[in-house]
Amino acid sequence: MSEYIPTIGVEVHLELKTNTKIFSDSINGYGEMANSLTNVIDLGYPGTLPTLNEEVINLAIRAATVLNCKIRKTMHFDRKNYFYPDIPKNYQITQARTPIGYDGYVEIEVGGEKKKVFIEEMHIEEDTCKSAHRGTKTLLDFNRAGVPLIEIVTKPCMKSGEEAKAYLEKLKEIMYYCDISDCKIEEGSMRADTNVSIRKNESDPFGTKAEIKNIGSISNVGKAIEKEIERQAKLYDNNETFKPQTRRFDDKLQDTVLMRIKETGNDYRYFPEPDIPYVILTDEIIEEARKKIPMLPDERKKIYVEKGVSELNAKKLIQNRSLSDYFNTLLEESINFKIASNMLLGDISAYLNKYEKTISETTLTQERFIELVKSYEDNIITSKNLKDILEIVLESDKSIKEIIKEQGIENISDDKEIRQLIKRIIEENKESVEDYKAGHDRAIKYLMGQVMKETKGKANPRIANEILVSELK
């Protein structure tokens, strides 16, 4: 197979996390009984008119901002006219000529290299209804009709499935963090289409495009693109051509499948929506919407690492927004953040997963968590102790000090007692002592293990370690 340069663009539809729909006051919800979240406006009844949900505008401003887009201060909506059973009015209200955001970028990292994915435009539109085919019949559920969407269109600037995947992961992370969308691909609140073409040289015109629609997961987007590049390359290698087309990714085949050849001159008869006056976004409106933007994942990660958290832990923390938000509330405290992150991601996460809770549903106030971290740091409790008392810590309001007392945790911190014990262990393990002196570090771990075994884990490990080292000299 010859070498080709792929050109990839991605279009993402995100359902916005608003209380109500974009053009009516029906509830914006998922998983409810079919057609229970509808009213005459959503169904396109004669005489109905759209209103405009301000929440949508605010979320769109937020989204445009975090995508580093310019914001169009005077914008309008357009009608996209086409007949299809899933659009109740047989036109979709969208923004064709004045998208709210344009000329933005998202920074991604692939193979250790940073790259900007350029955003062509981002516009607001309404979602269609959901259709289900049953034999010869088609059932329509209008709960989704009128759910607010933003569509984010990149420039054709990506070169591999890896880049597209990194872009989508990044986009998902940002949008989720900003409470713009819950970004659940499996529920359809995030949907990705991608355009793929290949060419021999940078100086050649773009090759014929294939659009791959509605791919079920981010990793499949990567696969779909790689497969599509392969398919197109084979065709070109055999001197074959193909028509612009729409394909889908088949999960079972793990390959793209033709849906339809693109019809030329698809005519949506766009014109400005006369039922919605121009929307003027003042600086005040824009500022107000931007205030709600929280600290973004990249910044969080940077701060965590600065505070001594490992790269891996920092990454894990931002993958769990509620833990990360919790962690953020501690950033001003003087605690050992490495220990704190280990605790949150270790035993505490295990507990949360087991009981399907979030950290805010436990009794672990910031104050008690700080006490817990300090107790561990000062060797008042060991990691074994932590495991033993964790459920009490997370389910009661008692102070950590009280719990330690109640549970009878008394770690042996008395120098004399430990020193005597260590002296005895050294006597009894001459072989290991020799090994240690011969430079085998493993030996000291074995000796420490003996100390812990003898004290049933109650020896203060830091003190025991210090004494052991001094006795061995």
Next chain:
Amino acid sequence: MKYLNKSIKEINELLKQQRIKPIDLVNEAFENIENNNDLNAYITLNKEEAIKKAKELENQEVDNILFGLPIAIKDNIVTSGLRTTCASHILENFIPIYDAFVIKKIKEKNMIIIGKTNMDEFAMGSSSRTSYFGPPRNPWNKEKISGGSSGGSATTISAGDVLFALGSDTGGSIRQPASYTGIVGMKPTYGRVSRFGLVAFASSLDQIGPMTKKVEDNAILLNAIVGKDEKDLTSARVEEEDFTRLIGKEINGVKIAVPNYFMSDIVNNEIKESIKATIKILEKNGAIVDYIDIKYIENAVTLYQIIAMGEASSNLARYDGIRYGTSEENPKDIEDLYLSTRAKGFGEEVKRRIMVGSYLLSGENAKIYYNKALSIRDDMRKEFKKIFKKYDFIIGPTTTTTAYNLSDPMDDPRKSFMDDVLVIPVNMAGLPGLSMPVGFDSESMPIGMQIIANSFEEAKIYQLASLIEKELKLNLNPNGGEE
């Protein structure tokens, strides 16, 4: 005993004194409608509900001037539980599940809906002959049209069945039939009355308005139906006002412009004479009248066709047989459902306009036609604003001829627009305009005059109109002298 030929103040007194009950008015209205059955003014009567409502009102306090009065509603304004057809086969059996904003308003006033009036299909036409239910007839001469598209509302008011009706005006559809039938019809400023529940024809032009025999009644009905509606983003937020407040006030010193185009060769001579005679009366009362040129008004019809048909082609896309309305039984596939439902459901004129409108918005045409029309419309608005800096009113005839014969050919689609050449500029500029009778031609058919004012100056229009009404003292009973 007849009551619906009395003034509404008298009726209100009689109701307050409990000398009559709302049911008397309702019975009288239905009797009138029955007697005038051949006029075909109604598509659906609301008899049972109207009687029920009238009985309910017997135990209620007469709390406003419109209390208990019957009203007719154009059949493109949705009424909960009452069939709303838009005079189309496609909505022949459509029973809405909600009330239009204006219907809520008139129900708040305890008015009684008597029925839904005939009209051009989806308000597309100027003679009400595109109605699926056959055209209404002009009470002044049953062989003549009542005009359109609000022909049924004009007919029932003209015939004296009821005192109040609502119409809608996209390109003259209130004023032109008002002119043809010798009644008062007001198209308020765009945004003055909520369009929520008005079945859309051309969204940027449609406006609901009152149709009555008397000027003051018209203002009183307008009082009842206006107001900011959060459900209509094009509804204007303006301060509440009483549209009758200037009635009876002197007009000494008002400045009136008469566009030369409105008095040109396109207008029938008898009409021009009648308008001139009215102008004399105004001058006698101290008005200053100038004949002026207004830019763009000759282009209004062309612009209107582009904008109205473009918007209509999109607005009428929803009638696809899926969610409501007439639907093709057992279609082969979805394409067949669309094609059969719409081919059978819509009449010829509606189909023609959908096709032309779709063409006008196709591909590059949207830029060449629709967008350009919008921008010229803006220029036209500015031109009108400029004139209203110097003048209080623009007046002229409402129509170029009086009502013509029902049997006149309908094969020239442009004629229907040319009937509205004098009324359309008002819609294009979003201005308020009223038509009122000012005389009769040699065949005793009514002649209408149009009064146009700056946006939101409806009260001033009523002031001028009431003076003309008082001065002319026309007998507006189509059945001659008998009251």
